Amino acid sequence: MSKGRRGRPRSEAVHLAILRATLSLLLESGYSAVSMDKVAALAGVATQTVYRRWPSKGPLVAEAVMHAYEQSDFTLPDTGDTFADLRTWMRMLAEVGSTAENAALIRSLVAAAAEDLHDRDTLSAQLTGRFHDAVAERLRSGVSAGQIREDAAINAAADALIGATLYHLLSVTSSAQETEELYMAVIEVVARGISK
Amino acid sequence: MSKGRRGRPRSEAVHLAILRATLSLLLESGYSAVSMDKVAALAGVATQTVYRRWPSKGPLVAEAVMHAYEQSDFTLPDTGDTFADLRTWMRMLAEVGSTAENAALIRSLVAAAAEDLHDRDTLSAQLTGRFHDAVAERLRSGVSAGQIREDAAINAAADALIGATLYHLLSVTSSAQETEELYMAVIEVVARGISK
Amino acid sequence: MSKGRRGRPRSEAVHLAILRATLSLLLESGYSAVSMDKVAALAGVATQTVYRRWPSKGPLVAEAVMHAYEQSDFTLPDTGDTFADLRTWMRMLAEVGSTAENAALIRSLVAAAAEDLHDRDTLSAQLTGRFHDAVAERLRSGVSAGQIREDAAINAAADALIGATLYHLLSVTSSAQETEELYMAVIEVVARGISK
Amino acid sequence: MSKGRRGRPRSEAVHLAILRATLSLLLESGYSAVSMDKVAALAGVATQTVYRRWPSKGPLVAEAVMHAYEQSDFTLPDTGDTFADLRTWMRMLAEVGSTAENAALIRSLVAAAAEDLHDRDTLSAQLTGRFHDAVAERLRSGVSAGQIREDAAINAAADALIGATLYHLLSVTSSAQETEELYMAVIEVVARGISK
DNA sequence: CCCTAAGCGAGACGGTACGTCACGTCTTCCT
DNA sequence: AGGAAGACGTGACGTACCGTCTCGCTTAGGG
Numbered sequence: 001m002s003k004g005r006r007g008r009p010r011s012e013a014v015h016l017a018i019l020r021a022t023l024s025l026l027l028e029s030g031y032s033a034v035s036m037d038k039v040a041a042l043a044g045v046a047t048q049t050v051y052r053r054w055p056s057k058g059p060l061v062a063e064a065v066m067h068a069y070e071q072s073d074f075t076l077p078d079t080g081d082t083f084a085d086l087r088t089w090m091r092m093l094a095e096v097g098s099t100a101e102n103a104a105l106i107r108s109l110v111a112a113a114a115e116d117l118h119d120r121d122t123l124s125a126q127l128t129g130r131f132h133d134a135v136a137e138r139l140r141s142g143v144s145a146g147q148i149r150e151d152a153a154i155n156a157a158a159d160a161l162i163g164a165t166l167y168h169l170l171s172v173t174s175s176a177q178e179t180e181e182l183y184m185a186v187i188e189v190v191a192r193g194i195s196k
Numbered sequence: 197m198s199k200g201r202r203g204r205p206r207s208e209a210v211h212l213a214i215l216r217a218t219l220s221l222l223l224e225s226g227y228s229a230v231s232m233d234k235v236a237a238l239a240g241v242a243t244q245t246v247y248r249r250w251p252s253k254g255p256l257v258a259e260a261v262m263h264a265y266e267q268s269d270f271t272l273p274d275t276g277d278t279f280a281d282l283r284t285w286m287r288m289l290a291e292v293g294s295t296a297e298n299a300a301l302i303r304s305l306v307a308a309a310a311e312d313l314h315d316r317d318t319l320s321a322q323l324t325g326r327f328h329d330a331v332a333e334r335l336r337s338g339v340s341a342g343q344i345r346e347d348a349a350i351n352a353a354a355d356a357l358i359g360a361t362l363y364h365l366l367s368v369t370s371s372a373q374e375t376e377e378l379y380m381a382v383i384e385v386v387a388r389g390i391s392k
Numbered sequence: 393m394s395k396g397r398r399g400r401p402r403s404e405a406v407h408l409a410i411l412r413a414t415l416s417l418l419l420e421s422g423y424s425a426v427s428m429d430k431v432a433a434l435a436g437v438a439t440q441t442v443y444r445r446w447p448s449k450g451p452l453v454a455e456a457v458m459h460a461y462e463q464s465d466f467t468l469p470d471t472g473d474t475f476a477d478l479r480t481w482m483r484m485l486a487e488v489g490s491t492a493e494n495a496a497l498i499r500s501l502v503a504a505a506a507e508d509l510h511d512r513d514t515l516s517a518q519l520t521g522r523f524h525d526a527v528a529e530r531l532r533s534g535v536s537a538g539q540i541r542e543d544a545a546i547n548a549a550a551d552a553l554i555g556a557t558l559y560h561l562l563s564v565t566s567s568a569q570e571t572e573e574l575y576m577a578v579i580e581v582v583a584r585g586i587s588k
Numbered sequence: 589m590s591k592g593r594r595g596r597p598r599s600e601a602v603h604l605a606i607l608r609a610t611l612s613l614l615l616e617s618g619y620s621a622v623s624m625d626k627v628a629a630l631a632g633v634a635t636q637t638v639y640r641r642w643p644s645k646g647p648l649v650a651e652a653v654m655h656a657y658e659q660s661d662f663t664l665p666d667t668g669d670t671f672a673d674l675r676t677w678m679r680m681l682a683e684v685g686s687t688a689e690n691a692a693l694i695r696s697l698v699a700a701a702a703e704d705l706h707d708r709d710t711l712s713a714q715l716t717g718r719f720h721d722a723v724a725e726r727l728r729s730g731v732s733a734g735q736i737r738e739d740a741a742i743n744a745a746a747d748a749l750i751g752a753t754l755y756h757l758l759s760v761t762s763s764a765q766e767t768e769e770l771y772m773a774v775i776e777v778v779a780r781g782i783s784k
Numbered sequence: 785c786c787c788t789a790a791g792c793g794a795g796a797c798g799g800t801a802c803g804t805c806a807c808g809t810c811t812t813c814c815t
Numbered sequence: 816a817g818g819a820a821g822a823c824g825t826g827a828c829g830t831a832c833c834g835t836c837t838c839g840c841t842t843a844g845g846g
Contacts, residue, residue, distance in 0.1 A: 005794095005838075005839080006793075006794045006795070006838075006839070006840095007793080007794035007795030007796065007837080007838065007839090008794080008795055008796040008797080008836065008837040008838050009795090009796075009837080009838065010795090010796065010797095011796075011797080014796090014797080030311070031310065031311050032311045035826085035827055035828085036827075036828075036829085037826080037827055037828080038827090040798095044798090045797085045798075046797060046798045046799060046800095047798095047799090047828095047829085047830095048796095048797080048798085048799090048829090048830085048831090049796075049797060049798075051829070051830085052795095052796075052797090056829095107310045108310070110306060110310040110366065111307055111310035111311045113366060114227070114303045114304070114306045114307035114310060114366065115226070115227055115228045115307045115311070128363070128367065129367070152385070153381035153382070153384060153385055155378070155381070156360070156378060156381035156382040156384070156385050157385050159360040159363055159364060159378065159382060160356040160357075160359065160360045160382050160385060160386065161356075162359075162363055163356065163358075163359030163360035163361070163362060163363035163364070164352070164355040164356045164359035164360070165359070166359060166362070166363050166366075167324070167355055167358055167359030167362050167363070168355060168359070170306065170309060170310065170362075171324065171325070182351070182352060182355065185349035185351070185352035186349070186352040186353075186355060186356050188349060188352070188389070189348070189349055189352050189353050189356060189386060189389035189390055190356065190385060190386070190389055191389070192388065192389040192390070193384070193385035193386055193387070193388040193389030193390075194385055194388070194389075207817080207818080210817095210818080231805080231806055231807080232806075232807070232808080233805080233806060233807080234806090240819090241818085241819075242818060242819045242820060242821085243807090243808080243809095243819095243820090243821090244808090244809085244810090244818080244819085244820090245817085245818060245819075247807095247808065247809085248817085248818090252807090252808090253807095397790090397843085397844075398788075398789045398790065398843080398844055398845085399788080399789035399790025399791065399842080399843065399844075400789080400790050400791040400792075400841065400842040400843050400844090401790085401791075401842080401843070401844095402790090402791065402792095403791075403792080406791090406792080422703070423702070423703055424703045427831080427832055427833085428832075428833070428834080429831075429832060429833080430831095430832090432793095436793090437792080437793075438791095438792060438793045438794060438795085439793095439794090439795090439833095439834085439835095440791095440792075440793085440794095440834090440835085440836090441791075441792060441793075443834065443835085444791080444792090448833095448834090499702045500702070502698060502702045502758065503698075503699055503702035503703045505758060506619065506695045506696070506698040506699035506702060506758060507618070507619050507620045507699045507703070508618070508620060520755070520759065521759070544777070545773035545774070545776060545777055547770070547773070548752070548770060548773035548774040548776070548777050549777050551752040551755055551756060551770065551774060552748040552749075552751065552752045552774050552777060552778065553748075554751075554755055555748065555750075555751030555752035555753070555754060555755030555756070556744070556747040556748045556751035556752070557751070558751060558754070558755050558758075559716070559747055559750055559751030559754050559755070560747060560751070562698070562701065562702065562754075563716065563717070574743070574744060574747065577741035577743070577744035578741070578744040578745075578747060578748050580741060580744070580781075581740070581741055581744050581745050581748060581778060581781035581782055582748065582777060582778070582781055583781070584780065584781040584782070585776070585777035585778055585779070585780040585781030585782075586777055586780070586781075594812080594813065594814085594819070594820045594821070595811080595812065595813085595819080595820035595821030595822065596810070596811040596812055596820080596821055596822040596823080597811080597812070597821090597822075598821095598822065598823095599822075599823080602822090602823085623800080623801055623802085624801075624802075624803085625800080625801055625802080626800095626801090632824095633823085633824080634823065634824045634825065634826090635802095635803085635824095635825095635826095636803095636804085636805090636822095636823080636824085636825090637822080637823060637824080639803065639804085640822075640823090644803095
């Protein structure tokens with residue numbers, strides 16, 4: 001028997017205002033500049049209202065970043081040519097990651113995950129995990145298509161691709177072109193390592 | 197006229213006490229639990245004394261972590277067989293990273309780097325950067341030895357290896373054995389991708 | 393034209409539950425520990441339901457305390473001997489005031505009155521005021537009976553008696569016996585001051 | 589061996605600023621309007637600085653009020669005529685208590701004392717207690733002078749005088765003249781009660 | 785039998801205050 | 816000078832209350 005909703009329902013507008021405020025602070029000055037107080041103030045909301053929905057900074061930042069990419073489509077294309085598709089996709093990643101804003105957001109997620117063990121699983125599973133799975137999926141489809149060896153270590157290959165991307169994003173600030181060149185080189189190494 | 201040292205010289209004991217206190221807090225409760233106040237208190241030292249030597253938490257944590265691994269030798273062996281050497285080395289990495297303490301330290305560094313853009317270069321350059329360079333160096337030596345193709349993208353391969361390692365460390369908590377298996381699979385992919 | 397009561401009538405049970413909850417908090421931890429939220433929670437009632445009946449903490453506490461003494465009879469006896477009656481009555485006061493619970497309740501009222509000028513008149517008029525009037529009344533009856541001088545300052549005498557009582561209650565914690573001795577001494581002074 | 593003062597000494601200016609801010613808030617809007625935050629803000633001081641010196645509102649208000657009367661001399665005159673001296677002194681009390689400001693300060697003290705049992709002893713002992721003792725002292729001197737009976741209950745008389753004063757202050761707002769008349773009547777009753 | 789009005793529990797909401805912790809600076813004394 | 820001690824302004828933390836509000840549900844009239 002459904003108990004039904006009791007009490008005043010949570011305002012959707014408030015939810016959005018908080019996420020928008022968080023994003024704004026994140027983009028302006030980075031993860032460490034985000035504070036529950038500032039978020040609340042900027043969202044025109046009481047501190048308690050933020051805490052009522054998110055227990056701490058980590059999950060809030062996580063949801064805010066996810067929210068920012070909600071519309072984005074990070075699915076890999078499937079034209080039949082696995083490695084060409086990978087190249088297309090990672091070119092897009094390179095482009096996305098080359099804007100300061102996007103890089104800052106990703107780094108924020110990593111900061112949140114690294115800071116609090118508790119948040120880590122949620123965060124990585126939801127963000128980088130989705131990327132990893134998408135890549136692995138496409139690679140498996142490449143196996144079926146006969147372009148990749150049956151005994152290739154799909155997960156290891158996906159780890160190498162996603163790992164290299166993440167590592168590069170965290171380590172240096174480089175131009176979109178340099179980044180793209182590096183990604184293409186990584187793909188080449190991995191492709192040669194798993195193709196028939 | 198020799199300028200010499202004026203005034204009371206800085207105590208080496210104090211330096212060590214602060215580093216030890218920092219490490220201890222880091223291991224106990226992670227990066228966010230480290231505070232200059234607590235470090236000073238635990239080291240039996242005045243706050244000012246900490247600030248006199250490190251401008252903020254980031255560099256202090258960095259030095260403390262580096263100090264912890266100062267004795268450790270992360271150079272790759274060179275037995276002549278490049279890929280066997282890589283395997284040996286990454287087996288060691290897997291082992292090191294599988295203890296909770298070491299994993300916590302690495303994550304602390306990443307948190308520091310991701311949180312503060314200013315600290316990023318210092319931190320990653322000094323830690324992961326050294327690993328990356330060591331691997332790249334060994335791979336180049338493998339090129340000379342005729343085990344690796346001359347046109348292989350050495351940096352990309354190193355990025356893939358170090359990146360996969362870092363990504364794995366940040367994403368999941370897994371047993372030493374699982375970690376080792378994954379690393380071996382990654383090496384296999386990369387090795388096949390760059391070997392002659 | 394009788395307007396009549398429209399809508400659901402206020403529940404008497406709720407009223408009592410709130411008063412009981414307030415008293416309970418008052419006795420447990422004093423005036424400052426009473427909060428509308430806690431009262432509502434303890435009474436198993438919605439916050440709004442409390443506010444619908446009392447505008448703020450002051451009047452609520454006042455009514456709760458009054459409610460506690462509703463049954464009690466604080467009228468002075470009239471056996472014909474004015475001062476003997478006063479002694480009897482103040483012996484009872486001493487006894488009542490010597491239990492921690494009762495002392496706490498009285499102090500609560502004083503706190504409410506002292507804190508908020510707005511509540512003061514209500515509170516003191518209803519509680520200490522009633523005592524003062526009862527004493528003054530009995531003294532006037534003593535005048536008629538020829539035991540007290542016609543030109544005696546009845547109000548001043550009542551102020552002295554009630555004032556000394558209140559002052560003692562607020563200042564120190566003393567045993568019932570000590571309190572009683574003091575009260576008897578006060579009566580003696582006042583009695584000698586106003587008797588024929 | 590004296591350990592000596594270590595560290596930066598507490599600023600006297602800060603101490604005074606806080607007391608002045610507290611007094612100002614007290615006079616403006618009463619005890620309940622005083623908050624540690626507002627006091628700090630008004631004093632141009634950090635919240636923490638207030639907490640470093642006073643654990644809570646009660647003692648702070650207490651010290652602020654005491655500070656306000658520090659210069660005042662509440663000793664009873666001793667001209668030889670005990671009851672004339674009492675009258676002189678209570679006329680002064682009536683005048684002091686008839687200004688809204690002073691009445692508010694006294695009520696603040698009572699509120700602080702009534703609210704927190706812990707503060708009570710300190711407060712009443714230091715404020716009303718001093719008055720009580722002063723009166724009792726003067727009465728005893730009246731005994732020596734042969735104006736008061738040897739077996740008179742000095743403490744009870746003092747309680748009656750101070751109690752009536754306090755009770756009147758807490759109960760009603762009245763003009764200086766009405767107050768003075770009442771006090772004179774109280775003195776007359778008590779005087780007649782204890783004189784030879 | 786629906787209709788309107790009010791009571792009621794639940795809980796969201798904007799505020800204000802709480803008391804604590806951390807940051808980085810400053811002041812004092814001692815070595 | 817270095818160093819220990821600790822005050823200080825700033826500002827975030829997470830919690831507690833305040834008094835108001837918005838829900839859905841109940842309990843009474845009145846048409």
